[in-house]
Every structure is written in C-alpha cells, then in structure tokens.
Amino acid sequence: MSIFSDSAFDNHEQVVFASDPETGLKAIIAVHNTNLGPSLGGCRMWPYASEQDAIHDVLRLSRGMTYKSALVNLPLGGGKSVIIGDPRSQKTPALFRAVGRAVERLNGRYIVAEDVGTSPADMAEIASQTSHVGGINDGKDPARTGDPSPFTAYGVFIGLKEAVKYKNGSDDLNGMRVAVQGLGNVGFHLCEMLHNAGAELIVADINSAAVERAVTELGAKAVSIDEILSVNADILAPCALGGIINDTSIASLKAGIIAGAANNQLEADRHGEVLREMGVLYAPDYVINAGGVVEVHYCRQGRPVSETNSHIESIGATVREIFERAERENKSTGFIADRLAEERFGKKA
Numbered sequence: 001m002s003i004f005s006d007s008a009f010d011n012h013e014q015v016v017f018a019s020d021p022e023t024g025l026k027a028i029i030a031v032h033n034t035n036l037g038p039s040l041g042g043c044r045m046w047p048y049a050s051e052q053d054a055i056h057d058v059l060r061l062s063r064g065m066t067y068k069s070a071l072v073n074l075p076l077g078g079g080k081s082v083i084i085g086d087p088r089s090q091k092t093p094a095l096f097r098a099v100g101r102a103v104e105r106l107n108g109r110y111i112v113a114e115d116v117g118t119s120p121a122d123m124a125e126i127a128s129q130t131s132h133v134g135g136i137n138d139g140k141d142p143a144r145t146g147d148p149s150p151f152t153a154y155g156v157f158i159g160l161k162e163a164v165k166y167k168n169g170s171d172d173l174n175g176m177r178v179a180v181q182g183l184g185n186v187g188f189h190l191c192e193m194l195h196n197a198g199a200e201l202i203v204a205d206i207n208s209a210a211v212e213r214a215v216t217e218l219g220a221k222a223v224s225i226d227e228i229l230s231v232n233a234d235i236l237a238p239c240a241l242g243g244i245i246n247d248t249s250i251a252s253l254k255a256g257i258i259a260g261a262a263n264n265q266l267e268a269d270r271h272g273e274v275l276r277e278m279g280v281l282y283a284p285d286y287v288i289n290a291g292g293v294v295e296v297h298y299c300r301q302g303r304p305v306s307e308t309n310s311h312i313e314s315i316g317a318t319v320r321e322i323f324e325r326a327e328r329e330n331k332s333t334g335f336i337a338d339r340l341a342e343e344r345f346g347k348k349a
Contacts (some may be wrong), residue, residue: 006056007056010063012059013031013034014029014109015058015059016030016031016102018102022094022098025098026085029079030059031062032059032062032079032080033066033077033347034077036345037077040079040297041061041111042081042114042118043080043083043113043118045118046087047086054084061082065078066345067338068290070341071344072293072311073311079109081099081110083095087118096125097128099112099125100133101130108132111133111300112132112133114135120136123136134299149185149292151291153291155288155290155292156237156260156288157190158312160178173197173199174197174199176234176235177232177233177234178199179203179223179231180201182238183207187239187261190239190261191203191218192218201214202221202223202233204225206225229249235255235256235257237260237261238285240262242264243265245258245266246271247271250271250278253280259283260289261285261289272333272334273335283319287319294308322337322340
C-alpha cells in the first residue's frame with residue numbers, strides 16, 4: 001500500500017486513516033491544499049476492490065476539489081473522504097457518527113459534505129458529532145433541500161451553454177442533440193434543464209427506470225451504455241463515472257462539444273490535447289460541475305439560494321476565459337484550467 005508514490009499524490013498536506021471497531025468503519029480523509037481556506041469535499045462510500053484503489057480515489061478527488069474551489073472563486077481548499085463499504089448494505093447511523101468523530105478530530109481543516117453513496121440523512125448523522133459538515137438544510141429557505149445536485153446541474157448547464165455560444169456564436173439550444181451519459185440526480189436535473197431549453201435528448205444509464213422516466217417525461221431517445229459516447233450528437237454530457245474520454249472512445253466520438261458533470265472525464269491529461277487537435281471543445285469538468293460546492297458553502301453561511309445561483313452563473317465567465325486563453329496560447333482547455341486554478345490558489349513548484 002503506497003501513498004507518496006501513487007500517481008494521484010500531489011504534495012497533499014495530510015492523509016488520515018480512520019477506523020472504528022464497533023461500527024466497522026474504514027475511512028480515509030485526504031486534505032490536499034488549504035492555501036485559500038479549509039478543505040471542503042464530499043464523503044464517498046464505495047465498495048473499493050482494494051485499499052490502494054480507495055487511496056488513489058481519495059487522493060485524486062481531493063486534488064480536484066482544490067482546483068474546483070479555486071476556479072469558482074470560493075475561500076476554500078480541497079479535501080475528500082472515502083468510506084470503504086457498500087452503501088446499499090453496510091450503512092448504519094452509527095457508522096456515520098463515527099465518521100463525524102473522525103472529521104471533528106481534524107479541528108476544521110476538513111469540511112465534509114454529501115457525495116456518491118451518501119445522502120443528506122447521512123450528513124445529519126455526521127453533524128451530530130461535528131460542526132464541520134456542509135449540505136445540511138436549516139429549513140429557512142424552501143428552495144434549499146440539502147441536496148446539492150440541482151445546483152451542480154445548474155452549473156453544468158451554464159457551462160454547456162457557454163461552450164455552445166463560443167463554438168456557434170449563440171447559446172440557443174433549441175433543436176441541438178445532447179447525449180447524456182448517466183441519469184443520476186445531477187444527470188436527470190441537467191436533462192430537465194436541457195429539455196426546457198429545447199434540446200433533443202439522447203440518454204443512457206444502467207438504471208432502466210431512470211431511462212424510462214427520461215423517455216416518458218422528456219421525450220428522450222434511449223440508447224445502450226455502449227452506444228452513448230459515439231452517437232451522432234452536437235454535445236456529449238458525461239454525467240456518470242470518470243475516465244470515459246480515452247483512446248478507445250475518442251476514436252468514435254462524433255460530438256463537437258463535451259460538457260458534463262462527471263469528475264475526471266479525461267483518462268489522462270494528454271486526451272485534452274487530442275480533443276483540441278480534433279476540434280472538439282471540452283469544458284473542463286471540475287469547472288462547470290462546481291455548482292454543488294458553491295451551494296454547500298452558501299448553505300453553511302446561511303445565505304439565500306438566490307446568492308448561490310448568482311455565484312454559479314459566474315461559471316460562464318470563467319469558462320469563457322479558459323476557452324479564449326486556450327485558443328490564444330494553442331493549449332488544451334484542461335491545461336489552461338489547471339494553470340488558472342494554480343495561479344489562484346498559489347501552487348508552489
């Protein structure tokens with residue numbers, strides 16, 4: 001088991017292993033960088049095949065949170081936590097209370113929030129043990145449910161429209177074909193926004209009920225998960241797991257724009273350069289999917305949803321700056337996004 005030699009290790013400030021024999025908790029908390037403020041990042045519960053897989057995941061995700069918060073202009077650093085376990089069968093309230101105690105021991109260096117495999121109810125259990133938790137609904141604003149996914153989707157929608165405007169000269173989505181891979185909470189919210197804007201949806205998900213709902217409610221066309229990346233569409237919106245833009249998928253890609261909610265969509269940084277050479281405009285995922293982080297931050301401060309949405313809308317200006325700078329410097333948009341984030345959080349060489 002290795003940390004310092006892991007390919008995702010990026011001079012992380014702190015990595016903590018947390019266990020609790022009574023609940024069976026096995027968790028890892030990674031604090032990547034706190035130059036701009038305390039680290040914020042979700043708690044993911046996943047049945048990792050190995051402990052090394054869990055370490056790699058928490059390292060890469062925490063690094064991504066540093067870059068995400070910097071590019072969306074939040075006074076926060078990047079962190080993440082993972083629980084090794086199956087969220088469908090191994091969740092207990094006591095398990096998440098143990099997570100809360102582990103977070104509390106970090107004395108505010110890490111703020112935990114909801115992520116894959118965890119829920120607002122789980123965050124409530126964590127909050128019984130620590131105040132360093134985000135995404136808790138205080139009931140003061142009826143537009144706020146404690147679920148950050150609609151806000152994540154809104155940021156993706158803003159970024160997607162900016163990409164369309166940059167490539168086509170107009171952000172009008174009427175009649176545009178958008179292929180959405182993944183119909184979880186974020187993916188389905190994005191589909192609703194796209195449908196309301198007049199886009200034609202092509203969808204795929206392993207959850208057949210979610211696909212049927214999109215077909216019935218939004219007039220979407222369903223394709224298999226093996227087909228979705230290569231369908232004839234104007235825009236590809238990856239909203240499932242990462243690493244889906246790779247040597248294999250790029251060869252059959254037909255969309256001219258990639259803009260989706262999934263983290264780490266590029267299997268390797270070099271794929272961003274391949275997309276640039278192909279003339280495919282890629283909206284870096286950690287830029288446009290930052291709406292949920294904005295909501296967690298504003299919710300913790302007790303500020304209204306209207307302010308959250310206003311901040312999320314500023315994602316459009318950041319995306320445009322990345323596109324313009326990438327074209328001017330003949331670099332991939334992912335490369336430029338990284339450099340811009342590093343300028344903002346002051347990464348040392």
